[in-house]
Amino acid sequence: MALANQKGGVAKTTSTVNLGVALRELGYSVLAVDMDPQGNLTMSQGVDPETLRVSMFNVLVQGVPIDDVIHEREIHVAVASIDLAGAELSLAPVIGRERALAKALLTVRDVYDFILIDTPPSLGLLTINALTASEGVIVPVQCEYLSLRGLAQLERTLELVRENLNPEVHILGILPTLFDSRTLHGAEAVEVLRSNFGDLVFNTVVRKTIKFAEAPVKGMSVLTYAPHSEAARAYRALAREVINGKTI
Ligand SMILES: Nc1ncnc2c1ncn2[C@@H]1O[C@H](COP(=O)(O)OP(=O)(O)OP(=O)(O)O)[C@@H](O)[C@H]1O
Ligand SMILES: [Mg+2]
Known part of the structure; x- marks a missing residue:
């Protein structure tokens, strides 16, 4: 599954980590792949991108x-650092450049749930x-009109x-x-989402809380950092939805 939204700061990385750890808690084996040169996923699992000898750049471009x-952290993480920014350029002339990740994942597809x-x-x-390597996409959206x-x-x-790569x-x-229950705006944005996308919108709504900013600093998920918080419960509920309803 890819977590994607071209808008920045909508909780893609936060959702990758916390959904991953929630699935792990349920007994599934989970690999999270950091495809962002910012390396935020890598960092939020306590790995310093600047110390890496090899990372996703080497995998995608050099076939490592x-x-x-x-x-191996709370979940398994395929790490990235800033050099991944150069991958777009390095891959540009390569035949099959859109399939580099799908190809790299062939060896581990059957290892992880x-x-x-x-x-x-x-x-x-x-x-x-x-997107080419994924069966499905989860789209985190900030509860604001503009992000819709x-x-x-x-x-x-x-x-x-x-049409072209992965039917x-x-x-x-x-x-x-990033739902703010104190504002009418947040509730209206969720309404707009549901009226436009219906069942495609998860029942789980993740509220705004400072815990999500605190946990990555400690190199851990919110589920470990604040296991009984509403924040942790939200991602556990999402994990159950992913497993039950929105089947792959
Ligand atoms: N529910 C939440 N409540 C409060 N803060 C949150 C919540 N979810 C995420 N954040 C914070 O918002 C910021 C952006 O989140 P995150 O990095 O997950 O977004 P992103 O979509 O991955 O961003 P980018 O597009 O830069 O990769 C981070 O500082 C994160 O800690
Ligand atoms: Mg991110």
Whole structure:
């Protein structure tokens, strides 16, 4: 599954980590792949991107086995650092450049129950690679009017990926995030989402809380940092929805 939205700061990385750990708690084996040169997923599991000898850049561009860049933390993480920014350029002339990630994952597809791919805030080649390698996409959306507008563009990109690269990939669900219950605006934004996308919107709505900013600093998920918080409960509920309803 890819977690994608070209808008920045909508909780793609936060959702990748916490959904991953929630699935792990349920007994599934989980790999999270960091496809963002910012390396936020890598960092939020306590790995310093600057200390890495090999990372997703080497996997995508040089064919290094993905096993070599997987670190075992709360979940398994295929790590990334800033050099991944150069992958788009390095891959540009390569035949099959959109399939580099799908190819790299072949060796581990059957090892994990779930592979979650965190993507950068753009619809460039790294995100296209993630969509090409995925069966489904989870789209975190910030509960604000303006963030709802980017969804059409993401859907167009998905349509192109389906036509040309991966006929299977579809939206598994839209996840309302950063919900502020104190404002009418937040509630209205969720209404607008549900009236436009109906069942595609997860029942789980992730509220705004400072815990999500605190946990990554400690290199851990909210489920470990504050196991009994509402924040942790939200991602556990999402994990159950992913397993039950929105089947792959
Ligand atoms: N429910 C929440 N409540 C409060 N803060 C949150 C919540 N979810 C995420 N955040 C915070 O919002 C910021 C953006 O989240 P995150 O990095 O997950 O977004 P992103 O979509 O991955 O961003 P980018 O597009 O830059 O990769 C982070 O500082 C994160 O800690
Ligand atoms: Mg991110």
